[in-house]
């Protein structure tokens with residue numbers, strides 16, 4: 001891709017630029033005496049080879065010119081990593097992806113989450129993604145200045161072998177993956193002590209252990225099957241959608257061998273402020289091969305499919321549609337209360353169910369999550385739209401697939417074929433069952 005070509009060229013160009021710079025100095029005054037040669041490198045000791053001395057101009061100035069760094073900083077200032085609201089997610093279960101120190105800590109510890117809340121952490125910046133791991137730039141430039149390029153042990157299959165998304169992608173995939181567990185601390189005034197703290201229980205849907213799409217699962221109040229924003233790596237690789245038994249799925253597509261950066265850090269365009277370290281795709285670069293906009297077509301088709309699935313999930317009593325001030329909101333309707341008691345489809349006077357009355361909030365002063373979930377015992381007002389039985393995996397899977405594509409943000413662009421298959425197969429299964 002264009003960006004790769006650009007990078008290979010840069011090394012040569014910058015060396016040329018360094019000598020041009022010296023030449024242009026002569027216009028401003030008489031030439032000074034020649035500088036001293038650089039010192040030799042370190043000699044080998046005890047059988048360990050010494051390092052050759054490097055010509056700093058040639059090897060460091062490939063990147064370390066003020067102009068290049070200023071340009072990178074300006075571009076980074078246009079990216080969501082800088083502009084987004086990330087800095088307020090520095091709680092234990094969020095910090096690994098939302099703040100710089102959190103990311104760096106888990107790279108060292110190998111844990112899923114950081115050890116403690118990080119009140120004084122910094123947003124994602126140059127040092128999150130960059131660190132010098134070596135200085136021998138002959139041949140390889142970029143991988144030696146990235147914080148990590150190691151394969152990623154995905155949060156949902158920790159313990160299984162790490163997945164290699166390709167060196168550059170591994171950096172991004174550490175954060176741009178399905179989130180996994182969060183914490184849940186709740187208060188229940190009917191119990192002593194009344195504040196209970198336990199790890200948030202993620203539904204057992206990953207890896208999908210069910211033998212049949214008709215196997216059942218309890219969707220409890222307080223449990224989540226949400227993928228969270230950021231599962232771009234999964235769609236791009238065509239993995240971890242809910243896949244119906246007996247169906248075949250196409251995982252690879254034309255751009256499977258490309259890196260995230262081939263599109264998200266393609267040639268920077270100063271006029272549109274896209275490309276480079278903005279991480280916004282410079283779409284003009286795509287038309288060279290595509291001849292026109294093919295993305296809108298894909299996104300329109302996926303959008304329509306998402307809505308078709310969403311409305312079907314409401315009809316099938318998997319989703320609840322709620323009127324809001326701005327329109328409607330949709331959420332999966334639990335089949336059981338917080339303590340695992342089935343919600344029936346009729347109301348019996350005096351029958352009470354445990355649900356949460358308040359939720360966790362983010363403190364505007366510390367940026368930390370304030371755990372405020374309080375259990376309330378009340379009659380159920382949603383009885384008329386309840387399923388009245390545990391969910392089938394096929395149903396949960398359809399709801400999960402909706403969330404998978406809906407929160408992925410590219411609207412199918414990251415793998416049009418797989419995105420359409422997991423949506424269409426969900427619709428077909430719900431209609432047939």
Ligand code: HEC
Nearest residue numbers: 054059060062063064126127130131132135137141142145
């Ligand atoms: C492929 C590009 C590239 C090359 C080549 C390169 N660097 Fe860097 N260097 C970076 C990046 C990116 C950073 C991180 C910038 C930041 O954190 O602000 C960095 C950071 C540094 C830092 C640390 C600055 C800090 O704040 O921690 C030093 C020192 C440094 N480089 C020296 C060198 C030397 C000496 C060479 C040549 C032997 C060199 N670099 C070659 C890209 C490069």
Ligand code: HEC
Nearest residue numbers: 080081084085086097098103124171172175260261264279
């Ligand atoms: C330390 C974790 C982390 C790393 C590493 C990371 N990202 Fe992100 N990325 C985030 C978070 C968190 C956000 C959301 C920022 C916000 O809105 O506050 C984000 C936002 C983005 C967005 C904008 C999405 C939107 O909401 O509009 C793009 C595009 C993006 N990242 C691409 C990349 C690419 C490409 C890489 C690898 C070169 C990468 N990211 C590496 C965590 C990370």
Ligand code: HEC
Nearest residue numbers: 084085086089093094097175176177178179182229230409
């Ligand atoms: C595995 C990495 C990961 C973890 C852990 C994570 N996030 Fe995110 N989050 C992301 C990425 C990547 C994005 C941006 C990309 C996107 O929107 O698709 C994002 C986006 C968001 C957004 C929308 C953009 C914004 O900044 O307003 C919110 C809100 C958010 N995260 C909250 C949280 C909270 C709260 C937690 C902890 C309970 C958390 N996240 C944990 C990766 C993560």
Ligand code: HEC
Nearest residue numbers: 003007063068069072073076124125126129142168261265
């Ligand atoms: C989200 C991760 C991320 C952040 C944040 C980030 N970079 Fe980079 N940077 C990369 C990646 C990935 C590459 C390699 C790009 C490629 O191969 O095309 C790179 C390449 C570079 C290079 C070498 C390539 C060149 O064109 O000179 C420099 C220099 C650099 N970054 C500087 C910076 C500086 C300065 C900052 C902070 C203002 C920064 N980066 C922030 C991921 C990041």
Ligand code: HEC
Nearest residue numbers: 169172176232233236255258259260263281295409410413
């Ligand atoms: C073939 C090019 C291509 C590749 C490769 C690619 N993306 Fe994208 N990505 C896009 C396009 C196009 C969009 C839609 C952006 C738009 O509509 O402006 C997008 C959207 C996104 C978004 C949402 C941005 C937003 O502002 O809503 C994130 C985050 C993202 N990609 C991350 C990644 C990550 C992480 C990878 C690697 C695993 C990746 N992308 C690989 C082309 C690509």
Ligand code: HEC
Nearest residue numbers: 254255262263281282283285286288289290294413416417
């Ligand atoms: C080197 C040529 C080339 C470049 C540059 C290129 N593509 Fe492609 N792309 C192709 C080819 C070839 C196909 C497969 C044939 C087709 O669908 O037109 C394709 C297919 C796609 C598809 C799937 C289309 C479908 O209907 O299944 C998407 C999405 C896509 N490209 C996005 C992008 C984006 C985004 C960019 C710019 C960041 C980009 N491409 C740049 C060659 C390229």
